[in-house]
Amino acid sequence: MITQIVKFDIKLDKVEAFKAALIADKLGAKSENGCLELRLFQDKKQPNIIFAYERFNNNEALTHHASQPYTAVVFDLLKTSAQAALIIMKLNDTTPSPLHENNPxxxxxxxxxxxxxxxxxxxxxxxxxxxxxxxxxxxxxxxxxxxxxxxxxxxxxxxxxxxxxxxxxxxxxxxxxxxxxxxxxxxxxxxxxxxxxxxxxxxxxxxxxx
CATH class of the missing domain: 3.30.70.100 (Alpha-Beta Plaits)
Structure with missing residues (x-):
């Protein structure tokens, strides 16, 4: 399984449009067999900071997600919305909690x-x-x-x-x-x-x- 945190730093006047694109991306990912979990978060004190927490079956599933049209919309919007470079943190050496829907x-x-x-x-x-x-x-x-x-x-x-x-x-x-x-x-x-x-x-x- 691949787990990653993606951190976005978005211009304040672009935040709502960018969130809408991320929500569409999340909804699209639900139909992907290899996307196990995709959750979105906004910082309470810095609303320009947004995180995605993602879990995929493998690299092929991650590549498949990145190739989808709804994901392309997010990356296209980043070109005009980001005020700092995108940060992708691939995570390892962990015993993660169960997937959200399976967590007791x-x-x-x-x-x-x-x-x-x-x-x-x-x-x-x-x-x-x-x-x-x-x-x-x-x-x-x-x-x-x-x-x-x-x-x-x-x-x-x-x-x-x-x-x-x-x-x-x-x-x-x-x-x-x-x-x-x-x-x-x-x-x-x-x-x-x-x-x-x-x-x-x-x-x-x-x-x-x-």
């Missing part, structure tokens, strides 16, 4: 789902420590926290210093009031403060699905 942890009607993309860079010498600590962190979060729906850690292909955490929570308070007070999260926090380049906050994108 589904949102409840009363949930105000809180979603985070945390894509961060680390200093040299910390890669194995981060992987080891998150091994415990991911397993414990999924198994022990009722407020968690998705918690995935990914490495980024071709970037040894970059990791991506993809999270869905039932409410925002499940993150700040519960998750970060867990013993494994406290230990992860200590390590992250040592390992991450710069301030942690700069890497956090709080997003809304559309």
């Amino acid at each position: 942890k589904q949102p409840h009607k009363e949930d105000d789902v809180f979603i985070i993309f945390f894509i961060f860079k680390i200093k040299a010498g910390y890669r194995e420590k981060i992987l080891n600590q998150f091994g415990t962190h991911v397993k414990s979060t999924r198994a022990e926290e009722a407020g968690n729906i998705i918690f995935d850690l990914y490495t980024v292909e071709g970037q040894e210093d970059t990791f991506a955490v993809y999270e869905h929570w039932r409410t925002e308070s499940d993150v700040w009031d519960i998750h970060f007070n867990q013993p494994y999260a406290v230990e992860t926090g200590k390590l992250m403060n040592e390992a991450v380049v710069g301030e942690l906050e700069q890497y956090m994108n709080f997003v809304t699905e559309f």
Whole structure:
């Protein structure tokens, strides 16, 4: 399976038209056997920042998707809408949550789902420590926290210093009031403060699905 995060930086006056093209692309992808999941998100604080989270069966399925007319519309629109280069992060070395429709942890009607993309860079010498600590962190979060729906850690292909955490929570308070007070999260926090380049906050994108 191929998993990737695509990050778009769009001119503010072009955002709504670009979102409409992405939604059409997502709807078209539903008819593709090789497209397993395609979800779209907009940053709450920076509405010009848009993410696509994509999972495909294989490279052939990804190539097939890229060749479709609805995908061509997105790339054509990028030529006049983007204010920074497109970023495609191919993800690996992970045990991802089940596909959305197969995930036994589904949102409840009363949930105000809180979603985070945390894509961060680390200093040299910390890669194995981060992987080891998150091994415990991911397993414990999924198994022990009722407020968690998705918690995935990914490495980024071709970037040894970059990791991506993809999270869905039932409410925002499940993150700040519960998750970060867990013993494994406290230990992860200590390590992250040592390992991450710069301030942690700069890497956090709080997003809304559309």
